[in-house]
Amino acid sequence: MRTTxxxxxxxxxxxxxxxxxxxxxxxxxxxxxxxxxxxxxxLYESRSRDVKLYRLAFVGSPFGEDFVAxxxxxxxxxxxxxxxxxxxxxxxxxxxxxxxxxxxLSGSVxxxxxxxxxxxxxxxxxxxxxxxPGLGRLEHVRAVLVTxxxxxxxSTETELLPGDRFQLQGKTSxxxxxxxxxxxxxxxxxxxxxxxLDSAPRGPFLASMTEGSLRASVVRRQQGRExxxxxxxxxxxxxxxxxxxxxxxxxxxxxxxxxEVIFSGHRKFDQVYVNHATGxxxxxxxxxxxxxxxxxxxxxxxxxxxxxxxxxxxxxRLPQAGDPKSAPSASGAEPPVNVDLPVNGEKREPARx
Amino acid sequence: MTAExxxxxxRALTGEPAAFEALVRKxxxxxxxxxxxxxxxxxxxxxxxxxxxxxxxxxxxxxxEADKFKVxxxxxxxxxxxxxxxxxxxxxxxxxxQAFGDGGEGDEEAAGRPLAEGLGPDALFQREELRGKVxxxxxxxxxxxxxxxxxxxxDGLSYREIAEMTGATVSAVESRLFRARQALxxxxxxxxx
Numbered sequence: 001m002r003t004t005x006x007x008x009x010x011x012x013x014x015x016x017x018x019x020x021x022x023x024x025x026x027x028x029x030x031x032x033x034x035x036x037x038x039x040x041x042x043l044y045e046s047r048s049r050d051v052k053l054y055r056l057a058f059v060g061s062p063f064g065e066d067f068v069a070x071x072x073x074x075x076x077x078x079x080x081x082x083x084x085x086x087x088x089x090x091x092x093x094x095x096x097x098x099x100x101x102x103x104x105l106s107g108s109v110x111x112x113x114x115x116x117x118x119x120x121x122x123x124x125x126x127x128x129x130x131x132x133p134g135l136g137r138l139e140h141v142r143a144v145l146v147t148x149x150x151x152x153x154x155s156t157e158t159e160l161l162p163g164d165r166f167q168l169q170g171k172t173s174x175x176x177x178x179x180x181x182x183x184x185x186x187x188x189x190x191x192x193x194x195x196x197l198d199s200a201p202r203g204p205f206l207a208s209m210t211e212g213s214l215r216a217s218v219v220r221r222q223q224g225r226e227x228x229x230x231x232x233x234x235x236x237x238x239x240x241x242x243x244x245x246x247x248x249x250x251x252x253x254x255x256x257x258x259x260e261v262i263f264s265g266h267r268k269f270d271q272v273y274v275n276h277a278t279g280x281x282x283x284x285x286x287x288x289x290x291x292x293x294x295x296x297x298x299x300x301x302x303x304x305x306x307x308x309x310x311x312x313x314x315x316x317r318l319p320q321a322g323d324p325k326s327a328p329s330a331s332g333a334e335p336p337v338n339v340d341l342p343v344n345g346e347k348r349e350p351a352r353x
Numbered sequence: 354m355t356a357e358x359x360x361x362x363x364r365a366l367t368g369e370p371a372a373f374e375a376l377v378r379k380x381x382x383x384x385x386x387x388x389x390x391x392x393x394x395x396x397x398x399x400x401x402x403x404x405x406x407x408x409x410x411x412x413x414x415x416x417x418e419a420d421k422f423k424v425x426x427x428x429x430x431x432x433x434x435x436x437x438x439x440x441x442x443x444x445x446x447x448x449x450x451q452a453f454g455d456g457g458e459g460d461e462e463a464a465g466r467p468l469a470e471g472l473g474p475d476a477l478f479q480r481e482e483l484r485g486k487v488x489x490x491x492x493x494x495x496x497x498x499x500x501x502x503x504x505x506x507x508d509g510l511s512y513r514e515i516a517e518m519t520g521a522t523v524s525a526v527e528s529r530l531f532r533a534r535q536a537l538x539x540x541x542x543x544x545x546x
Contacts, residue, residue, distance in 0.1 A: 015531060019505070021512055050538055051506070056480070057487040058507035062399040063385035068378045071406055075370075078407065232396060 006033055010040050018047055077198065134159040135199055136179035164195045168212055179205060183218040183227060191247070204228065213246040355420035362419035365410075373413070377406055380423060384430045386507040387518060390500030391434035393492045401437055405430040427518045490540040498533035501526055 010033050016022050017030045034041045137160055166175055168189025175193065177185045180201050187193050191212030199205045208230040218227050218238050228237045231247035358379075364372035384405060388398035409426050416425055491502055497519075504515045512530075516523045 015534070016527075019512070019530075021527075047534075050534065050541075053483075053487050053541065054491070054502065054506040054534075054537065056484050057491055058386075058503070060395070060484065060488075061382075061385055061389065061507060062395055063382045063402070063507075065378070067381045067385070067399070067402070068374060071377050071381070071403055072374060074403055074407070075410065 003039060004037075007037060007040055010034070010037070011043065014040075014044060014047060018044070018051060077204075134161060134180070135195065135201055135205060136160045136177055136183075160195065162195055162199045163197045166193045168193065179219075179227075181219045181221065183221075184216065185229075186215045188213045188215075206230075209245075209247060211247045213244065215244050217242045355423075358422040359419040362413060362416060362422055365413055373410055376409075376422060376426075380426055381406070382508045383423070383504070383510065383518070384426060386503045386510070387427055387430045387500070388434045389507065390503035391431065391496060392437055393496075393499065397437055398434070401433045402430060405433050408433075424517060487537075487541060490537050493540070494533055494536060497521075498529050498536070501529045502533045502537070505530060 010017075010030050013022060013026065013030060017027060020027070022030070034044050137158065160177055160179075166187070168175060168187060168191050170190050171188065173189035175187045177187075179185070183205075185207075187209060189212045192210040193212075194208045196206035196208070199207070202225070204225050205227045207228070210232060214229055216227070216229070216238070221227060221238075226237050228235060229245055230236075231245065236243065236245050358376065361372045361376050361379075365376070381402060384402045385398055388401040388405075389395060392398055392401065405426065408429055409422075416422060491499060494502060500519060501515055504510045504518060510518070512523045512526045515521075515526045515530075519526065521529070
């Protein structure tokens with residue numbers, strides 16, 4: 001195939017052509033050249049394949065319509081449980097003043113409203129800062145290896161506050177939290193434990209852990225006051241139970257001793273109800289489907305023997321309205337947990353191209 | 354587009370939640386691309402973008418020029434993502450993506466995404482494997498190159514929009530993109546063949 005001076009110009013502009021960064025006339029010129037020149041067309045085909053490949057890489061991103069739905073839920077939760085926080089847009093976090101409402105008002109009315117709003121917000125912020133509600137206390141800390149917000153925890157019996165962050169270094173580090181309602185959470189390292197700012201004494205308790213294990217005994221809580229603990233790849237939400245949650249490099253394992261826990265793997269499947277009656281525990285691995293295991297897990301067990309693992313088939317039906325939350329194992333052939341298949345995944349849209 | 358943003362912002366400030374949701378719908382991919390471009394981890398990017406939208410929601414009244422919402426949001430996401438990187442370095446915690454190989458991002462399609470429709474298990478597996486390799490190659494790019502590749506191919510932004518988001522010139526964006534694509538091609542050459 002012969003090259004012409006035009007080929008060099010086309011080659012120089014080819015990425016701009018693929019990215020649609022040229023004028024209409026330049027695009028038309030290159031299109032005409034590509035129809036006539038086999039060599040340049042080959043190059044165009046090859047680069048276009050590359051672009052498709054790069055786009056494919058991002059198809060699994062968590063963004064798109066599914067993100068909007070998750071953010072909506074998050075915002076609703078903020079509004080429902082915020083202590084000194086309004087759920088109206090423009091009401092600031094304690095970092096800055098608000099101009100909300102000023103745009104639609106004028107003159108002295110606007111100034112008065114603004115001043116009143118600032119006073120009210122200021123009062124709320126001061127209230128929030130002065131009376132940051134305690135959630136419970138640190139009952140027991142196996143001390144030297146536990147830090148709070150980067151500083152060593154000086155003593156036990158200190159108050160637990162929303163936003164607290166603990167670093168548990170090494171396997172021997174241990175942190176026991178006693179919540180106001182008597183629920184107990186024992187975290188073991190290594191890992192990072194964070195209590196969400198959304199936690200409230202008379203609201204939900206939300207925490208996350210990067211790795212390590214949690215043994216929890218949770219006093220029954222009302223709806224809307226659930227205790228939720230998230231790991232990097234799963235979430236356990238409980239209203240009252242005893243359970244063990246372990247997160248390590250192999251995934252997250254949940255073993256339930258009493259009651260029922262709603263277990264969600266982040267973006268891989270939706271919700272799995274695990275209860276003691278089924279004698280089941282469940283593993284959310286870093287990759288792949290959750291693996292319910294048909295035998296009771298010893299507390300603190302990290303993984304089941306490979307031959308005991310029964311991956312959930314993606315072909316199982318989606319749950320219908322009125323379905324029972326958990327279905328005890330009948331034959332042993334099916335995993336003894338009721339699995340809601342990935343509703344999130346079905347709603348997800350492909351990346352924009 | 355900026356007039357549309359101005360309208361959404363003003364409506365959100367008058368207490369219309371759907372208006373802010375429209376902004377989330379419009380810009381979450383872009384925000385995700387910025388965050389992923391910086392941190393190289395979808396799970397972390399997701400958290401960062403959620404936090405950034407919350408921050409934007411609460412501080413919307415502080416936005417002086419409502420038609421600059423996009424750039425303002427981009428700035429919030431960038432600063433949160435950079436903070437995340439600093440924190441991670443300070444804590445020296447093994448990143449999830451390292452601990453779990455692919456960071457878990459590779460599973461969403463296997464979990465029943467619509468795009469998996471029509472593909473048999475073998476084809477699906479092969480495509481997932483390929484996707485994982487491309488993602489690894491993108492993740493291994495220098496951060497500034499990864500950022501432009503992500504903004505281009507995850508969100509489909511123009512050179513000018515990428516320049517606006519990253520603070521670089523349009524020609525710098527173009528040359529970074531060119532360099533990144535060359536590097537990716539080199540890395541993926543054998544796989545593609």
